[in-house]
Amino acid sequence: GNSVTQMEGPVTLSEEAFLTINCTYTATGYPSLFWYVQYPGEGLQLLLKATKADDKGSNKGFEATYRKETTSFHLEKGSVQVSDSAVYFCALSLSGGSNYKLTFGKGTLLTVNP
Amino acid sequence: DTEVTQTPKHLVMGMTNKKSLKCEQHMGHRAMYWYKQKAKKPPELMFVYSYEKLSINESVPSRFSPECPNSSLLNLHLHALQPEDSALYLCASSQDSSDWVDTQYFGPGTRLTVL
Numbered sequence: 001g002n003s004v005t006q007m008e009g010p011v012t013l014s015e016e017a018f019l020t021i022n023c024t025y026t027a028t029g030y031p032s033l034f035w036y037v038q039y040p041g042e043g044l045q046l047l048l049k050a051t052k053a054d055d056k057g058s059n060k061g062f063e064a065t066y067r068k069e070t071t072s073f074h075l076e077k078g079s080v081q082v083s084d085s086a087v088y089f090c091a092l093s094l095s096g097g098s099n100y101k102l103t104f105g106k107g108t109l110l111t112v113n114p
Numbered sequence: 115d116t117e118v119t120q121t122p123k124h125l126v127m128g129m130t131n132k133k134s135l136k137c138e139q140h141m142g143h144r145a146m147y148w149y150k151q152k153a154k155k156p157p158e159l160m161f162v163y164s165y166e167k168l169s170i171n172e173s174v175p176s177r178f179s180p181e182c183p184n185s186s187l188l189n190l191h192l193h194a195l196q197p198e199d200s201a202l203y204l205c206a207s208s209q210d211s212s213d214w215v216d217t218q219y220f221g222p223g224t225r226l227t228v229l
Contacts, residue, residue: 032215043120043204044157044220051215089156095215100145100170100208102218104156 002027006090006105013080013112021075021108023064023090031092033057033066033073034102038087047075047088080112117141118221120205126227129195135224137188137205145169145210146188147218148180151202163188164210195228202226 007022025031032051036044048057053068062077073090090105118139127133137146145164149157162170163182177199179191188205202223208216 032217034217036220041225043202043222044206046217046219049217091156093215093218100147100162100164100216101159102157107154107156109154 002031002092002094002103004090004092004103004105006088006108008106008108010109010111013110015082015112015114016079017112019075019077019080019084019110021088021090021110023073023075023105025071025073025090025092025103027071027092027094027103029094031094033064034091034093035062035064035073035075036089036091036104038089038107040086044089080110082112082114085110085112118205118207118219120203120221120224122224123222124225124227126229127192127195128229129197131195132191132193134192135190135203135205135226137190137221138186139207139219139221140186141207141219142185143207143209143219144185145208145216146182147206147208148178148188148190149204149206149220151204151223157204161190192226195226197228200226200228 034049035047037047048059050057050066056065087107091102148160151157160174161180166182181189204223205221206218208218
């Protein structure tokens with residue numbers, strides 16, 4: 001079956017620190033990969049996505065590269081801000097008949113201190 | 115514009131009440147979704163509508179009844195809920211194509227408390 005494994009949180013960083021949240025996946029086929037962010041008390045927002053191997057998704061200073069050889073999609077940001085404090089979900093989806101189903105990781109809580 | 119709206123933002127109901135959650139999108143998307151999210155967990159898929167027809171029901175209890183009146187609106191009717199149904203209910207939408215992987219866009223959610 002399909003699955004997504006994220007690094008266990010919580011992750012606590014100081015402002016301007018470098019962020020990496022690891023995400024690896026298993027899938028039957030060639031998935032598209034997503035990072036969603038959920039700020040406290042809110043819904044999920046699409047942060048970035050990549051649809052094929054070696055694609056790099058980027059948004060708001062965050063980046064993630066689709067690595068087929070290591071089945072990974074790690075999220076990175078060079079300098080985090082207090083406003084980046086949120087829960088981050090890695091997810092995958094497959095095309096065709098299964099394309100309604102998003103498989104989520106468990107989520108990683110990020111806290112950024114001033 | 116990638117906005118999905120949901121009302122109400124918060125809802126408190128008793129176990130004998132009947133209430134409805136509403137979701138709306140104006141992106142021309144033809145697939146709409148209901149998810150349930152418990153605290154500190156990822157969202158769990160409940161229902162999918164494709165072109166206004168129920169496509170997926172993830173074995174959800176009948177006390178949850180979805181409805182898709184048109185391509186922009188999605189409702190979730192609630193009746194005789196249990197306290198364990200308290201959660202954040204998220205609506206999402208996507209273009210709905212079998213040719214590529216859809217991107218789902220989520221609303222802000224309705225925080226439901228069942229007393």
